[in-house]
Structure formats: C-alpha cells, structure tokens
Amino acid sequence: MANPSTAPIASPGLPESRALEGLPEWDAFKQAAARATIDGSSLRVINAAGLYLDISGQNTSDALTRAGEELLKARHFEQMRDTLLSGGVANATEERAAWHTALRTPAPIEEVAAERKRLNDFVRMADSERRWRNIVHIGIGGSDWGVRLAVSAFGYAGAWRNVHFVANIDGHAIQGGLSGLDPHDTLIVLASKSFTTAETMQNGQRALEWLQAAGVEDPYQQVVAITARPDVAIAWGVPESHVFKLWDWVGGRFSLWSAVSLTTALAVSADVVAGMQAGAAAMDAHFTEAPIEANAPVQMALAGIVNRSVLGYGSLNIAPYDFRLSNLVPYIQQLEMESLGKSVDLAGDPVTVPTGPAVWGMSGTDAQHTFFQWLHQGSDGAPVDFIICQQADHGWPEHHKSLLANCLAQREALHKGKTYEDALQECLDAGIEPKKASWLARHRVHAGGRPSHLIVLPRLSPYMLGALIAMYEHKVFVQGLVWGINPFDQWGVEYGKVLAKGIVGELSDTNKIAPDHDASTAHWVKKFGDTLKG
Ligand code: F6P
Numbered sequence: 001m002a003n004p005s006t007a008p009i010a011s012p013g014l015p016e017s018r019a020l021e022g023l024p025e026w027d028a029f030k031q032a033a034a035r036a037t038i039d040g041s042s043l044r045v046i047n048a049a050g051l052y053l054d055i056s057g058q059n060t061s062d063a064l065t066r067a068g069e070e071l072l073k074a075r076h077f078e079q080m081r082d083t084l085l086s087g088g089v090a091n092a093t094e095e096r097a098a099w100h101t102a103l104r105t106p107a108p109i110e111e112v113a114a115e116r117k118r119l120n121d122f123v124r125m126a127d128s129e130r131r132w133r134n135i136v137h138i139g140i141g142g143s144d145w146g147v148r149l150a151v152s153a154f155g156y157a158g159a160w161r162n163v164h165f166v167a168n169i170d171g172h173a174i175q176g177g178l179s180g181l182d183p184h185d186t187l188i189v190l191a192s193k194s195f196t197t198a199e200t201m202q203n204g205q206r207a208l209e210w211l212q213a214a215g216v217e218d219p220y221q222q223v224v225a226i227t228a229r230p231d232v233a234i235a236w237g238v239p240e241s242h243v244f245k246l247w248d249w250v251g252g253r254f255s256l257w258s259a260v261s262l263t264t265a266l267a268v269s270a271d272v273v274a275g276m277q278a279g280a281a282a283m284d285a286h287f288t289e290a291p292i293e294a295n296a297p298v299q300m301a302l303a304g305i306v307n308r309s310v311l312g313y314g315s316l317n318i319a320p321y322d323f324r325l326s327n328l329v330p331y332i333q334q335l336e337m338e339s340l341g342k343s344v345d346l347a348g349d350p351v352t353v354p355t356g357p358a359v360w361g362m363s364g365t366d367a368q369h370t371f372f373q374w375l376h377q378g379s380d381g382a383p384v385d386f387i388i389c390q391q392a393d394h395g396w397p398e399h400h401k402s403l404l405a406n407c408l409a410q411r412e413a414l415h416k417g418k419t420y421e422d423a424l425q426e427c428l429d430a431g432i433e434p435k436k437a438s439w440l441a442r443h444r445v446h447a448g449g450r451p452s453h454l455i456v457l458p459r460l461s462p463y464m465l466g467a468l469i470a471m472y473e474h475k476v477f478v479q480g481l482v483w484g485i486n487p488f489d490q491w492g493v494e495y496g497k498v499l500a501k502g503i504v505g506e507l508s509d510t511n512k513i514a515p516d517h518d519a520s521t522a523h524w525v526k527k528f529g530d531t532l533k534g
Helices: 024-035 062-073 076-083 108-130 146-155 171-178 198-213 230-236 259-268 270-289 296-310 328-341 371-379 397-416 420-429 434-443 462-483 489-507 519-533
Strands: 045-048 051-054 134-138 164-167 186-191 223-227 243-247 315-321 358-361 384-389 452-457
Touching: 024 062, 024 296, 045 171, 045 296, 045 328, 051 462, 062 164, 062 296, 062 462, 062 519, 076 270, 076 397, 076 462, 108 146, 108 259, 108 270, 134 171, 134 198, 134 259, 146 164, 146 270, 146 328, 146 462, 164 171, 171 198, 186 198, 186 259, 198 223, 198 489, 223 230, 230 243, 243 259, 243 296, 259 270, 270 296, 270 462, 296 315, 315 328, 315 397, 328 358, 328 462, 358 452, 371 397, 420 462, 434 519, 489 519
Parallel strands: 134 164, 134 186, 186 223, 223 243, 315 358, 315 384, 384 452
Antiparallel strands: 045 051, 051 452
C-alpha cells in the first residue's frame, strides 16, 4: 500500500481539497483540449483484453495526450489505482474498499473462492436434478441490471429455465412476474446487498405469500438470498444453506461479479458467469499494465472529461449496435450516474468543473429511428459510445452487414458532418429549383465534429462482455479521481427513500400529514390517501 502521508485518500484524516480549477495540470489539459480536433486522417485503436477501443473519433492531439498524463500524475493515479486493486480504502466517505476486482481474479482470496464454490455447487445440483423450471429474480439497481444484461445477452434465443425479473415497487411488476408460473417449480431469488431495500423486501414477501397460497409445502426451501447481511436474510426465513454472501466492500453497481449472478448461472450457465469474470480480470490486467496512452479505460475517461468539463456536453449517449445488449444502457446509466453524479469533491467542497454527464441511449438501429435526429442536428448533441460485435451469432449475414454498415455510417456522419454546399448540391441534384434548394439546404446541414468512441467486440462472448463492463468500471474510477469526487458512494439516494417512508405513513392516515410538506405534495398525499382508503 502507498505511504498514508502522501496518499490523498487512504490517510485516516479527512481528505484534503481536490479542486481542479487552479491546478496547473488541469489548466494545461483544458488548453490542450480546447485546441484538439477530431483528426479523420489518423487511426487510433487500442486493443484491450481482446476488444478494440477506437478513439479516432475523439478530439485528440499529442499535446492533449501529454497533458492527460501530467494530470493523472497530479492526481496520484498509479497510487490510487494500486489502492483500488489491492483492496485499500478507495471509498472514503464509507471508509471501505471498492474491491470488485477481487471477485473476478483467477486466484481469489479464500472467502471469495469458498462462496464461488458454494454457488457453483448449488447450480450444479439444481441442474442435475432439473429443479426449478422458473426463476423469479427479485432485486433492484445493482442487484438487478447486471443479471438482466447477462441473461438478455446470452439467453435471448431461449433457455431451459424461464427467468422473470421483478424490481419495481409497483404491484403490477410482481403481478406480471409471477403470472403464468407454476409455484411448485419456481425458485425465488432475493438479491439485495443491504437486505433492507423496500422494493425487494415487499416483492419478496408477495412472492413468499404466492408460494404459501399455492400450498407449497416448505416455501422457504424455494427461496435463496444473495446479500451482505446474511443475518437479516436468515432472520427473514431463508435457510442458511440458501444464503450467498456479498461483502460490504463491493458496491451494489459493481456486484454482478459476485453471487448476485446466481440467476445468470441458473438461466444461461455457470460458464457464462465464469467467462464474464475471466474477461473482466483480463481488463483489470490491461488497466494495471498498459501505458497511459494505450490504456483503454484511461483514454475513455480522459476523452469523457474533455467532452464534459471542457467542451460542455451535458450527456453521453450509449449506442449498443446489438439487439442482445439493450440492457447495457440502463446498466451503464447506473454505473456512471450513481458513481459520478456528485457536486462536492472528496473534501466536501463544491466541485469547480462539471462532473458526471447524464447517460442515455438505446440499441442500434432502433435508436436511429428514435432520437438520432437530435444527435445529428440538435443544438447540443452528445458524444456517443458505439458498441458493435464484428461477428454475429445468427445465420443471416445480410442482416449483420446492414447492422455494421449503419453503425459505421452514423458515426461517420457525426464526425464528418455535411456542409451547406454539400446539402445545396444534393438538393440541386435532386432537381429542386435553386431558390427553394438554397432554403432547404440550410435544414439539411450537419454540424459534424461530434465525438464518439467505437468499441468493437470480435463476438458477443461472456469473456468479451465481462471485459467491456470492466472497462467502463475503470473508466468511472479514473474520472472520479480526476474530478476529485468519490465514485463509490451514493448518499443522494437516501433522502427520497426517507421522505417516501414518511409519506407511506401519511397515505395510511391522512390525519397525520406532516405540516412541512409543500402545498402540492400535501394536496396529493391527501387526495391519494383518500383514494386508497376507498
Ligand atoms: O438506491 C440505490 C441502491 O442503493 C443502489 O446503489 C443499489 O444497487 C440498489 O439500491 C439496491 O440495493 P440493495 O442491493 O441493497 O437492495
């Protein structure tokens, strides 16, 4: 571990100020970024753990690359990377490690290895006895998206088991999640690091009652829990042998490498989980060993900081050109926005530059017919991460040819743009009379210069998906470090939960509506409460 007196975060005292503005390395980085351009003539591709990150579509220059290295030095990048990867205190406000890499290393620590074995033994038993045709995975956020992503990526063509996901507190979700299933052949998977999340606990209770109502002999034998609070799960009634451990040094949104992926293993095989862990471990090795200029997560992070904190783009668009990766968008939304949606730095001072962008997106080519108009001609625009697999796993090469073509074409259009002259010529070539053409052409101009990454996976294998996700995880860590914020806590999610708890009570008894609500909230609590009273 690094020496505490110099390590900016590991010291037991409170972290020092992390302001970027005023840091000479930041000023140099900003200036270089402002002068950098998207150089269409040069190809810049990084091979990382078998996937290709093409950064040619980002504003780059040698001066910016050098300034990026100096900025990372000023942020103690190598020391902090060691802290993260060795299980040091990388999460200052919760005084914890953020050691998700320990869950995927080929040589895990004893307790991780033991839990991994327990999980694989459980899955092997269930498979060999052909038990539980149906899985109802109940979990939300980080206890949900990673599993949905893996199951939709590798189970889209059907698997022996049906998997239903229930996350939302809306009763229609659990109603839909249980409907049509045979209670006697259904396993309920309760995934919750805290084992206190209202949605998961209430939905879990409904599922248990559904088993009981169907006369299932010992319903708890059809429930498993994955949690960092095994004591609470056991007290809830889950048999100890059905409780799989998670650790508090693993963040929820970094937890798919853990037993949270039990449902993935039951739905699409334990090999898929192992493959994803192996791909992620390979990306960890790349992140550790690759020099800055050829380090994919680092280069993605720096490009994102240029786009957000220098060029002022408010959002990042994720465009997976693969039907099987539609859940990648919400997965990355939580990973990035719950990590980087912070406006105070580690010392608690207001940040001095814009931090985490809004992340949004949809799989291509659907997205083209939904919001690409905005990406091409909107007043703001947004950087785009195009993600594509070189090889498809279906038997229709023409479909894949079109998918590849559309992905590359949309990206080129964003970079290259279309000038007024080109648009005018187009109109004239189409036989439009000159006066109308000169007017119409102005509506058909594309600004161009809109940055993007192209991420190419040779094929959508568990290994490649694991590597891809780990690349984004490390990118988030590096951006947190440069922005001087803590990417591993999420204090902001608690306030709304506390307010909701109070309002639940008031909806049950509208005589107890708190006096400090704003007029609108008080009005609707009363209205809704009366409706619920019936
Ligand atoms: O409310 C946000 C959050 O705490 C996420 O960070 C987390 O992934 C999710 O809720 C679910 O939490 P748990 O796994 O503890 O149920």
